[in-house]
Structure formats: C-alpha cells, structure tokens
Amino acid sequence: MFIEQLVNGLTLGSTYALIALGYTMVYGIIQLINFAHGEIYMFGAFAGLLLVSVFGLNIFVALIGAMVFCMFLGMLIERIAYRPIRGKSSRLSALISAIGVSIFLSTLMALIRGTNTTRYPEIMKIHTYHLGSLDLSSLQIIILVVSALLMVGLQLLIQKTRIGKAMRACSQDLEAASLMGINANRVISYTFAIGSALAAAGGVMVGVYYNAVWPYMGTMAGLKAFAAAVLGGIGSIPGAMIGGLTLGVLEILGVAYLSSSYKDAIAFGILILVLILRPQGIMGKKITKKV
Amino acid sequence: MNIMDALLSQYIDAYYLHIMVLIGINIILALGLNITTGVTGQLSMGHAGFMSIGAYTAAILSIHMGLPFWGSLLGGATAAAGFGFLLGLPTLRLEGDYLAMITIGFAEIIRVFFLNFEPGGKALGLSGIPEHTTFSVVWMIAIVVIVLNVKLLHSRIGRSFYAIRENEIAAEAAGINTTRLKVLSFMVGAFLAGLGGGLYAHYMTYIAPQDFGFMKSIEFLNMVVLGGMGSIPGTILGTVVLTLAPEMLRIVAEYRLLFYGAMLVILMIFRPNGLLGDVRWYDIKKRWFSKEVKTWES
Numbered sequence: 001m002f003i004e005q006l007v008n009g010l011t012l013g014s015t016y017a018l019i020a021l022g023y024t025m026v027y028g029i030i031q032l033i034n035f036a037h038g039e040i041y042m043f044g045a046f047a048g049l050l051l052v053s054v055f056g057l058n059i060f061v062a063l064i065g066a067m068v069f070c071m072f073l074g075m076l077i078e079r080i081a082y083r084p085i086r087g088k089s090s091r092l093s094a095l096i097s098a099i100g101v102s103i104f105l106s107t108l109m110a111l112i113r114g115t116n117t118t119r120y121p122e123i124m125k126i127h128t129y130h131l132g133s134l135d136l137s138s139l140q141i142i143i144l145v146v147s148a149l150l151m152v153g154l155q156l157l158i159q160k161t162r163i164g165k166a167m168r169a170c171s172q173d174l175e176a177a178s179l180m181g182i183n184a185n186r187v188i189s190y191t192f193a194i195g196s197a198l199a200a201a202g203g204v205m206v207g208v209y210y211n212a213v214w215p216y217m218g219t220m221a222g223l224k225a226f227a228a229a230v231l232g233g234i235g236s237i238p239g240a241m242i243g244g245l246t247l248g249v250l251e252i253l254g255v256a257y258l259s260s261s262y263k264d265a266i267a268f269g270i271l272i273l274v275l276i277l278r279p280q281g282i283m284g285k286k287i288t289k290k291v
Numbered sequence: 292m293n294i295m296d297a298l299l300s301q302y303i304d305a306y307y308l309h310i311m312v313l314i315g316i317n318i319i320l321a322l323g324l325n326i327t328t329g330v331t332g333q334l335s336m337g338h339a340g341f342m343s344i345g346a347y348t349a350a351i352l353s354i355h356m357g358l359p360f361w362g363s364l365l366g367g368a369t370a371a372a373g374f375g376f377l378l379g380l381p382t383l384r385l386e387g388d389y390l391a392m393i394t395i396g397f398a399e400i401i402r403v404f405f406l407n408f409e410p411g412g413k414a415l416g417l418s419g420i421p422e423h424t425t426f427s428v429v430w431m432i433a434i435v436v437i438v439l440n441v442k443l444l445h446s447r448i449g450r451s452f453y454a455i456r457e458n459e460i461a462a463e464a465a466g467i468n469t470t471r472l473k474v475l476s477f478m479v480g481a482f483l484a485g486l487g488g489g490l491y492a493h494y495m496t497y498i499a500p501q502d503f504g505f506m507k508s509i510e511f512l513n514m515v516v517l518g519g520m521g522s523i524p525g526t527i528l529g530t531v532v533l534t535l536a537p538e539m540l541r542i543v544a545e546y547r548l549l550f551y552g553a554m555l556v557i558l559m560i561f562r563p564n565g566l567l568g569d570v571r572w573y574d575i576k577k578r579w580f581s582k583e584v585k586t587w588e589s
Contacts, residue, residue, distance in 0.1 A: 089563030100555025265403035268396030
C-alpha cells in the first residue's frame, strides 16, 4: 500500500518536476515568474491530443510533436509579451504581462475546444505488472522513464553543450555574459523553448495518465509546479526536480492518509512549512544581502 | 442615506449603479493591496484570501449572531487583519518571490478551508446574507478609506513604507523598524481587504469559495500594477479601468477574456510603469500654479 502510493506520488511528482523546470530555468535567467507556463503545458496536452486523435500518430511521435510545437509557442510568447518590457521597468510589469498571456491562452483554448474535459483516445494496451504486493501499470513506468530521460538530457544539455554553458553564464550575470559576447536575447529565447518543450511533455503525459484534458488545467498545475520550483529553491535545476518529486509524493501520501478534500491545501501547507524553516528552498543557495 | 439611495435609483439606471458599487468595493480592496505591494513592496498574491475571510466572517456574524451591519463589517475586517498579522510574520525571513508563493499558498488553503467549512455552506456557498450595502454606504466608506490612505502615506509611517520598498537595508540603517512596519503593512492591507469582502458579501447576498480564487487575487494585483505602483490616484484609475473593462467588453461577448488578456499585455508594453506610474504630481502642480511669466522664445 505504502509503496504503491509512493509510486503514484513519484509519477505525479515527475510531471510537476517537468513543468517546474521551465519556471526555474526562466527565473534563473531573467527573474520572471512566467505565469503563462501553465498554459503552455495545457497547449502541449492539447497538441498531443490533436496529433494522436486526428493524425493518428504514435504517442511517442505525438509527444515529440507537442514538444516542438510548444517550443515555438514559448519563443513566440517571449518575443511578443516579455522582450519589449524587459529592462524598461520592474519585474512586476512583466509578471502582469505574463498573467495577460495566461488569460489569453486559456480563453483561446476554451473558445476553440469548449470548456468541457476531453478524453484522450486509448493509445495503447495498459499492462499491469504485479511485483509482490505492488501493482505497477505500464503507463506509470513510461512516464517515469520518459521524465527521467528528459531530465538527464536537460542536465547534459546544460552541463556539456555550448548553449548550456551560455545559459549558465547568463544565469550568473546577464550583463557580464552579454559583455563576453553571448547573445543574451538568443539565450533567453532558447531557455523559453526548452522550458516550454518540457512542459509540453508533462502535459501530454498527464493527459494520457489521467485521461482528461481541459482548457483550465494549466492554472492549478502551474501553481503547483511553481510551488515545486520554489520548494526546491527557485533558479536551481536539480532543485526543481527534487521539489517536484517531493511535492508529488507528499501530496499523494497526504491524500491517502489524511483527507482527500484537503488535497490542494496539503501541497501548499507543506510548502509554507518548508519555506518558514528553510527560506531559500531545499537546494537554493543562501544569498547574503550586501549593501 | 436611504433617501439618497432612493433618489439615485430613481435617476440612474440600476445597471450603472451596480457597476459603480462594484468600483467602490474594488477601490477599497485595491487600496489595501496598494499599501502592502505598491507602497511597501511586499509582493502579495493572496489578497482574495483576506477578502474571503472578511466576507465569510461578516456574513456569519450578520446571519447567525444577528450583529448590526457596521458591527459585522468591522468584525470581518478585524478577522482579516488578524490573519494579515499571521501572514506578515514570514516576511521577516522571506522576500520577493518566496513571499509571493507563501501568499498564494495561504489564499489557496483558505479557499480549500471554506470549501469544507460547514457553517459556510461548503462548496455551495453561503446565501441569504442581508442586503445592506448600497451605493451611498460603499462610496462613503470608500471616500473615508481614500482620505485615510492619503493621510497614512504622508505620515511618518507611510514614508517608512516607501523607504522599505526602495531599499530595505538603507531604511533599517536610517532607524526604521522594518520588521514591525512590514507586518503592519500586511495588517492594514488585510484589514481593507476584509472590509471590502464584508461589503461585497452584504451586496451580493451570496458568497461561495470559488468567488475568491487565485484569479481574483490576480485581478487586484493587476489593478495596483496597472495604475502605477504605490500611487493612490493610479490605483483608483487602475481599479476603474479594470472593473469597467469586462463590462465594456461585453459587446465582444465570449471573446471578452481574450481581449482582457491581450489588453494587459499591450498596456504593459506601452506603459510599463503603469498608467500613472511615472506621472509626477509635484511637477504638474508646479507647472499648473506657476507664477512665472513665460514669453515666446524668439
């Protein structure tokens, strides 16, 4: 029972982690809470649905298709709504702009698809494996493996490639990095692209796992993922992964052992407790204020 | 006051009166958030949480305890201020986006609490609240709130608030008790939110937990930032614009929210500091009352 809930929690947590990565990467570079990120995740889920049901593609191809679509969506949003404001005013203005984008996108999808939930078509036979007392569905294994692959891939990209190096430089000091000849605008654009692609992957997998997508699914998922990013220490990539998994596991365990009607309150309650005890998050660096 | 309301409803269309009442309530709420976020610079994204505490407390005091309107309004506002004190405490250790996250979490917890709160009617909401809030009541309170806000921001405390926003370390070095004032700014903001919530409950006569969701908090933040952070005329203008906008956009029917979202982005691109954010009243006043005689440049 406990192990089974743990696996459920890890499955949910890995999708939180995928969305949280986008928040944390964008935050790490331009200190913006990208509130439209939840909507990108929603668009990813719908793009996957479209590819699977209309074009009849394999789910893995659809996953990649949705990721590519959201990559461009993320870059487009950054170009239209954030770049013109950047450097001109406070971060709060960019935040409001992000909220505007978020309202725009969720309304757009509600107009296109209606506000009802849509079911994913049956994409594959779901096997259930019995390991002792543990029931493990093939879907859970796929979600865990795909998320793990994506996270390892992201780590390699950040640590080993040229663009990853540029991203790390920009997150340390945007101005100094651009003085060193890094095209900061392009790096920011790529950051949005990568973060959005990961969110799309999360969206498709949540859609398949819970068998439902709807236009306003992004709001709560976005809030939870932001909570996960903050829990892990915002700006830190391993932090977002750990934060997402922790939040998912604790939420499922809380629902299983405490009360299901307080599901959303549990996640935020844990978050508040952790932040009061450890204000910089689990993996966050302690910043000393300097005059 | 009853006479005034009777007169008004005779000459003004009920729909316009309704919108003006909503504007009045929103001004009270937005001015509260303006103190916490706009003036003191503590990003709070859970204003609707305080509003719901005020609304539910006032409604329950009115229905079950039989308190008079003013008593329950004050009770709601005080309860909200109490929670403002509690939420203000973490600000001693947290700042910026971590604080924002705490306030979001707080508001969500409050919402889930009311969803499971038996005397509040759970998810169905609370109905049968006596209707006491009228145009003249709202605007009388709103004007008092505006005047007190101006007084507060020009006082020693108000200037300390601004100092904390501009530079906390410098403010502390200048002898400002930043701890106490940050908590105070949360309390004042929450008090006004609770007051607005009580008025809202006694106007709508029906409240439900989904009225006070995350998007509601965001609406108030939009009002403050759109108008110009920390500016009272700005906040009022932002409130009027954002309360009217959904009504004006009714012509475009279901595309309403689409336009609203696009409008936020466009306004931020063209007025990044808010509508009145970089207007300097002092300069305008000086120019307006200038006694200097200007001649044409030759």
